[in-house]
Amino acid sequence: MKPVTEAELHTYIDGALSEGARAEVEAWLTSHPEDAERLRAYAEQNALLRSLYNPVLDEPVPTALLAVRPHAWRRYAGAAAIFALGIGLGWAVRGMFIAPQILPVSLARLAATAHVVYSPEVRHPVEVPAGEEEHLVSWLSKRLGTNLKAPKLAPLGYELVGGRLLSGPQGPVAHFMYQDGRGQRLTLYVSRQRGEPRDTAFRFSQEDRVSVFYWVDGNFGYALSGEIRREQLLNVAEVVYKQLNP
Amino acid sequence: MDRRLIVEHIPRLRRYARALVGDRYVADDLVQDTLERAWNKFYLWRPGSDLRAWLFTIMHNVFVNQARRRRYEIEQAMDELPAVAVRATQGEQLELQDVDRVLRSLSVEQREVVLLVAVEQLTYEEVSCALDIPIGTVMSRLSRARERMRQLLGGQAVTPLKVVK
Numbered sequence: 351m352k353p354v355t356e357a358e359l360h361t362y363i364d365g366a367l368s369e370g371a372r373a374e375v376e377a378w379l380t381s382h383p384e385d386a387e388r389l390r391a392y393a394e395q396n397a398l399l400r401s402l403y404n405p406v407l408d409e410p411v412p413t414a415l416l417a418v419r420p421h422a423w424r425r426y427a428g429a430a431a432i433f434a435l436g437i438g439l440g441w442a443v444r445g446m447f448i449a450p451q452i453l454p455v456s457l458a459r460l461a462a463t464a465h466v467v468y469s470p471e472v473r474h475p476v477e478v479p480a481g482e483e484e485h486l487v488s489w490l491s492k493r494l495g496t497n498l499k500a501p502k503l504a505p506l507g508y509e510l511v512g513g514r515l516l517s518g519p520q521g522p523v524a525h526f527m528y529q530d531g532r533g534q535r536l537t538l539y540v541s542r543q544r545g546e547p548r549d550t551a552f553r554f555s556q557e558d559r560v561s562v563f564y565w566v567d568g569n570f571g572y573a574l575s576g577e578i579r580r581e582q583l584l585n586v587a588e589v590v591y592k593q594l595n596p
Numbered sequence: 597m598d599r600r601l602i603v604e605h606i607p608r609l610r611r612y613a614r615a616l617v618g619d620r621y622v623a624d625d626l627v628q629d630t631l632e633r634a635w636n637k638f639y640l641w642r643p644g645s646d647l648r649a650w651l652f653t654i655m656h657n658v659f660v661n662q663a664r665r666r667r668y669e670i671e672q673a674m675d676e677l678p679a680v681a682v683r684a685t686q687g688e689q690l691e692l693q694d695v696d697r698v699l700r701s702l703s704v705e706q707r708e709v710v711l712l713v714a715v716e717q718l719t720y721e722e723v724s725c726a727l728d729i730p731i732g733t734v735m736s737r738l739s740r741a742r743e744r745m746r747q748l749l750g751g752q753a754v755t756p757l758k759v760v761k
Contacts, residue, residue, distance in 0.1 A: 357735045360742070364713055366720070391746040396714040398695045399615070403715050406611040412624055415606055418631040552639065584636075591639050 354378040359385060363392050456519070458564045461539035461573030462557030464516055464525055469535040476512030476527050486513050490524040494542060496570065500526050501538065501593040506586055508536055520544055536576040536586060543571045552587060554580060563587035567595065602634055605651055608716065613655065615711045618700060629662070630655040649718060652726040656708065663704070698748045706741035709734055 354375050361367050362375045379386040468475055478486040483500060491498040493515055500510055508528035516523040516539075524540040547568040555562045557575075561583045564573035572594070574587045609630060613623035633654050641650050699707060708727060712718045720738075724731045 356739055360735065360738055361720070364717075364720075388743075388746065391750060392742045395695070395710075395742060395745050395749070398692060399699070399711070399714045402692050402695055403611050403615045403711075406614050407607045409607075409610070411606050411610070415610075415624065415628055415631060416603065418628055418635060551637070588639050 354385075359389055360392070363389055363396065457539075457541070457543075457566075457571045457573055458553070458555035458562040459557060460518060460523075460541075461537070461564060461575050462555070462560040462562050464523075464539055465535075465537045465560050465562075465575035466558075468514070468525065469527065469537060475535075477514035479512040480510040482512075483510060490515060490522075490540075493522040494524055494540065494570075498524055498540065499594060501590045503528050503536075503586060503589065506589060507531060508586065511535070534576070534578060536574060536578070536583075538590060539571075539573040539575065541571050543569055552584070552591075554584075556580075565591070567591075601647055602631065602638070602651070605648055606631070608648065609651060609655060612652065612711060612716055615699070615715055616659065616704075616707060618696070626655065626659060626662070629658045633658055646722065648716075649722045649726050652712065652716070652718070652722075653728070656727055694749060695745075698745050701748065702741050702744060706737050706744070709737040710741040710745070713738055 352374070358367065358371065358375055362372060367375065379389065478489065480486075487498055487500055490513060500513065503510070507530045509530075511527040511529045513524060513526040516525050518541045520542045522542075526538040526540075528536045528538070543566055548566060549568065550566045552563050552565050555564065559577050560575050561578065561580050562573050562575045563583055564571065566572070572590070574583065574590055576583050576586070606627065609627050610623065613626045613630075614620060617623045617626060630651065634651055637654070641647060699710075702710065709723060712723045712726065713720070718726065720731055720734050723734045727734070729737075
């Protein structure tokens with residue numbers, strides 16, 4: 351009889367063996383009572399541990415846990431967070447190499463500056479209004495050399511006002527402006543990035559009164575700016591991200 | 597994108613955290629920290645991949661970092677069980693208490709593996725991913741944890757329980 355490995359014995363307990371392998375283990379166990387006794391004890395451990403902790407599943411979930419919202423991540427700032435983020439990223443994008451990278455802060459800074467300059471404009475907030483969205487998108491796409499999209503943020507209460515072409519350190523920049531019913535404006539700044547294509551996590555930057563979430567996706571950097579609370583802006587940024595990466 | 601997906605996993609995260617750290621409130625704090633991190637990183641989760649395993653990865657990282665940073669009250673690996681008062685009552689309740697006590701005597705590394713396999717019923721591959729360790733390490737930790745638990749529990753089953761006054 352072929353000896354059964356320790357790993358096979360455990361896999362047997364945990365119910366993950368194929369039928370053929372299971373039969374082999376069972377044959378082994380009939381002639382190896384010590385292993386059989388050991389496995390009986392392990393299986394009992396499984397059962398005891400489950401009966402010990404399964405009742406937690408039936409407890410009502412504390413409201414504090416249901417109320418958790420994104421905002422407390424600053425507590426994990428620092429090396430430990432970057433380490434964890436690296437593992438998280440590694441898990442999320444298995445197969446792609448992504449190291450936590452330090453983005454040039456200038457992306458957030460440039461976007462916030464553009465936001466501050468253009469969003470107070472009453473008469474000329476944009477070069478091309480939303481009524482000509484198709485033209486706006488194809489024009490900016492051509493200038494940036496990629497297929498841009500103007501995210502649809504109407505479900506969040508933000509309608510496209512329009513957009514304009516800006517000049518940035520890496521050349522042309524696409525700038526989209528949105529506005530809600532109360533005149534609150536958000537801007538999305540899209541620019542080509544220097545160097546190799548890469549992806550980064552969302553980063554947050556507070557530039558005076560302007561909150562900015564920014565990230566790099568491939569060759570392009572994106573920054574969403576607004577004078578709204580970070581949580582609200584994050585919600586919008588997630589939608590923007592999802593629409594740009596369907 | 598739907599964050600309610602994460603909410604559905606809260607009971608299981610609580611179960612694992614409770615088993616991992618023992619104390620109810622410390623466990624819920626760990627869940628809370630895990631959820632905060634998960635909300636903030638949710639855009640990194642790829643739809644279609646196993647959300648539960650991803651959440652366990654986050655919890656593991658939060659737990660390890662807390663342990664490192666705050667010197668959390670985590671029992672380190674002990675060679676011997678501490679003398680713990682065991683009431684001489686009979687029945688399953690006692691056995692469950694013993695299992696819990698023996699579980700706490702495992703190293704954190706072994707406890708994580710045995711709980712993810714036995715209670716959370718992750719596959720060995722999922723455990724390997726969640727803890728970011730090779731599958732061979734998963735197997736060796738599992739094997740050592742189970743054998744240690746067997747010896748500690750088995751000894752008690754045969755000989756009368758020692759009453760510590």
